[in-house]
Amino acid sequence: MAEPGRPLGTIDAPFDAPFVVPGPSGVAIRDRLKELTAEDEKVLHAVGELLGRLASGDLKARCADGNSHCTNRWAVRKRDLTAESSSRWAGSITKATHDQWALARRCQLAHIHNLQAGVRMLRHRLSQPIGEPGTKRAPGGYRSAHEWFHKPRRLHTLQARLEQERADHQAGIVHVVRGGKRLLNQRHHLEKAQLTEAEWRQRWEAERWFLAADGESGKRYGNETIRLTPDGQIAIKLPAPLAHLANAAHGRYVLTSRVAFKHRGTGWRDRVCANRAVAYRIHLDAARGRWYLTASWQRPAVETIPLQAARAQGMIGVDTNADHFAAWQIDRHGNPVGDPHRFFYDLSGTAGHRDAQLRHALTRLLYWAQRCGVAAIAIEDLDFAQEKTREKHGRRKRFRQLVSGIPAGRLKARLVSMAAEFGLAIVAVDPAYTSRWGAQHWHKPMAAPRRRTTRHDAASIAIGRRALGHPIRRRTTPPPHHQSDGAGHRTVQADRGLRGRDETRRPVTDRAHDARARTGNTPRTGDTQRTRANQCIQNRSGCAQCRAAGPSPTPDH
Structure with missing residues (x-):
């Protein structure tokens, strides 16, 4: 879950690698x-x-x-x-x-x-x-x-x-x-x-x-x-x-x-x-x-299955929220299968009532995962210890209450214990930007006339893809067979080694400026910035006004 109202930034550090959570002891x-x-x-x-x-x-x-x-x-x-x-x-x-x-x-x-x-x-x-x-x-x-x-x-x-x-x-x-x-x-x-x-x-x-x-x-x-x-x-x-x-x-x-x-x-x-x-x-x-x-x-330490074995049959991506679990089945290639599922619970009332609601929602989730035939469930490795402080968020009481309502620690402990009885493994992933990038890349494409998709459903896809080792961003159109732009704008999938592979692709001009700064190729002395006033000088093919006026006179040497 991401904090609302914050601009999406660039990740400077690599994400933590997904890992299989050890079983109950x-x-x-x-x-x-x-x-x-x-x-x-x-x-x-x-x-x-x-x-x-x-x-x-x-x-x-x-x-x-x-x-x-x-x-x-x-x-x-x-x-x-x-x-x-x-x-x-x-x-x-x-x-x-x-x-x-x-x-x-x-x-x-x-x-x-x-x-x-x-x-x-x-x-x-x-x-x-x-x-x-x-x-x-x-x-x-x-x-x-x-x-x-x-x-x-x-x-x-x-x-x-x-x-x-x-x-x-x-x-x-x-x-x-x-x-x-x-x-x-x-x-x-x-x-x-x-x-x-x-x-x-x-x-x-x-x-x-x-x-x-x-x-x-x-x-x-x-x-x-x-x-x-x-x-x-x-x-x-x-x-x-x-x-x-x-x-x-x-x-x-x-x-x-x-x-x-x-x-x-x-x-x-x-x-x-x-x-x-x-x-x-x-x-x-x-x-x-x-x-x-x-x-x-x-009980003896349960030997967790290797991560590759957990990914072999796909996973169930689960996005944890204050009132429900949003889950979607993801095949081993990273594609969503079927429709999203939501398992609601009510965490108001006594501690016994909250615990019963959580157990009931997890039981339905595990039974559905068992019917899907997957070997693992992917969840976020959430830790809100530093996000609930009064000094950090001040007057933002609604956000503090929302974060406090998500049972992160209790959910992880109980899910690991219950999943072991079903023979399912739990894979924890880095929660950074799963909700933002999931909503950006998967919310609109997965919407259909007969299926209502929320941003939480899109986040579950992002969690499942990250657990499978795929980038969150959808696979884009490959390059055409020739160099011209007759086939449309050419886009390619970012390599897995790139840190910013899930971010929005920046404009070509920004990437060119960054490349020029890295290589040290600065503009030569006397070069002017391209503006509407000097467009005739910077555009080699000439502007519309120059073409209408005819060829320019030959300068004297």
Whole structure:
């Protein structure tokens, strides 16, 4: 997708080469725990509350260690947790703590980079005169003196935040909220969240519980802490303080509910029968009052097919937009096949609704690609991290909202995971000027009386052709068999090695001037520029007035 209202420039650097996206590295499936008794829910509440309290204390200790964390400190923490629970629960808690601390650390570094980008942009725009127009590389000055007057305050605010974040990063300080910062802030806006204090408290406590266990290969059914048999029976190893609640041997509690994974259940059953590692997590959806169990495991790295093999049967070019996918089938020669397809989705509403809409649109896209018989789908390697900043686009809220509405990262991750199940590869291409050049070269030619073509459909053709290694510009008429212009204007296809092969062909005079500048052939002294006044001198065949006046007199020598 291209930013509207910007002139089309010349690409000075070569495009990034298309590449096949690596396959998914993990699998997660979920099923609901139905028909739980009151005793089952009581035990789950007690285990989750106890382990959640231990997990909170361990995370606090890890954050206090900061950069001084070492193996000895980890061993001390695990030993203390083992005395209050068990060795396996202590290992799961400490691993989850390390993962959460590392995630907070990465988010902190990303926030520092965003603040640095904002400070640089504000300094640049403040250094420009008021009303200075921008370029395609950087924006210009601010529109008015009133806007310029308020931006230094914004700059000082970002600088103060940046200094604080840098100090925290150097000291190893991270800020983590178990249960989620968003849910924590809802406590102060209960009316807006449409929650009572009791309902919020129930959700907050449920989010802070801990009922997760990592798998271990070689152990019975791949997990000794939360054991799930192939027929769906769930047995939980109780912590030492709750051992009196066990209803089975060896301090275990067996739930009455049975699990039957509808999706990817065969793959999960093959793993547990082979005693391969499977991680489980039990959690409560307090809003619905339902218990769920999630099983996850790592899968071996999927070897992607070579790029040439992915291009052998053509591709499906997909243009990602804020409300739909525009797709068109492209054969291996770069020609559009059939009619364009559009897969709409609605990204408004809750996160669950947005995720379901995206999955539904991708499912229809993958089924259509499977019917077309292609081996790969071409998408843009989009990254809007630097395009959504407030400091760069300022008042252009509509464009910022439009860019923010495109699910670039979530789309790529989910499409790669779902396409692997269909046996399809994903080819990512450089997104530079695909929408502009697609609309310029393919929008009008692909329109028909019975087919309405949009610029997004034309962009999907451009994406597919770039993934196949073809230039976006359509193949033009070859040169005639003789040198005269009797066959019309002679045009040829640009060579693949040229950087500007997809751009509009410049006039012949501009190309001649550039060639003269490269070779150093400057006009001789005394040469005059051709104008209407001296047309008789510059035109060897003479103008119409000279021909009407007759031959010119012979000069004297």
